[in-house]
Amino acid sequence: MNQTVPSKSRSPIIRNWLVGVALILLFIWSLSGLKFEGIQEYGVQVMASIWEGFTHPDWDYVYLPEGEDLLRGLLETLTISILGTFISAFLCIPFAFWASANMSRLKVISGSGKFVLTVIRVFPEIIMAILFIVAVGPGAFAGVLALGVHSIGMLAKLYSETIEAVDDGPREALQACGASKLQVLRFAVLPQVIPQFISYALYRFEINIRSATVLGLVGAGGIGTPLLFALQTRNWSRVGVILLGIVVLVILIDLISGWLRRRII
Secondary structure, eight states, X not given: OOXXXXXXXXXXXXXXXXXXXXXXXXXXXXXHTOXXXXXXXXXXXXXXXXXXXXXXXXXXXXXXXXXXXXXHHHHHHHHHHHHHHHHHHHHHHHHXXXXXXXXXXXXXXXXXXXXXXXXXXXXXXXXXXXXXXXXHOSSHHHHHHHHHHHHHHHHHHHHHHHHHTSOHHHHHHHHHTTOOHHHXXXXXXXXXXXXXXXXXXXXXXXXXXXXXXXXXXXXXXXXXHHHHHHHHTTOHHHHXXXXXXXXXHHHHHHHHHHHHHHHXX
């Protein structure tokens, strides 16, 4: 006996097909905005030079006793990332409690905190770096401030979500015993959130390592500055060894950070 498919079971299929067709049409429309004018006259020659430089890195640039080299640039990038993450990991804690809905009775208080964090996250690290370069001058200090301020927005958002997910049982028990707000925070909230706070800070540190390499392109210190000079002078062998050093540094930081997060959580 043949049974017709109920209309309710067909509606999800039709909706999925419509969404799929809409995404395909959107993709085709976005491609129509690209204007490809062909490969430039010396494009193949330039690409060959880039490949030659990447396959034959300038190993002499790894360490130069008389001046700036790869190791010093990577070390400065690492210090910028560490200081920027350290600053944001502590400064974002008050913002996180401000934006947590379960830490205040009025929604307008937590809502205003979430709005402030959204405003902070609007500005990318490069824009922050340019602003701080104007204020304090070019160099690593501007990079530290840019990473520190920008990371407050994202870390505080993650911290506030962690605070909102805490178990209310210990907090309610302490409040029933007459504990003060500071005691409730110290003995009921912080023990639950500190491990997750550290894990998020380590994850943000991984992201800041990558961001710090880009900030040097605008003069905020780190390995990005010599990378920019090498690109401008078309010294592809030096570009190759710098990129190789960045890859090695990022991989090592990811491995160490991942191991630490597994030990904490």
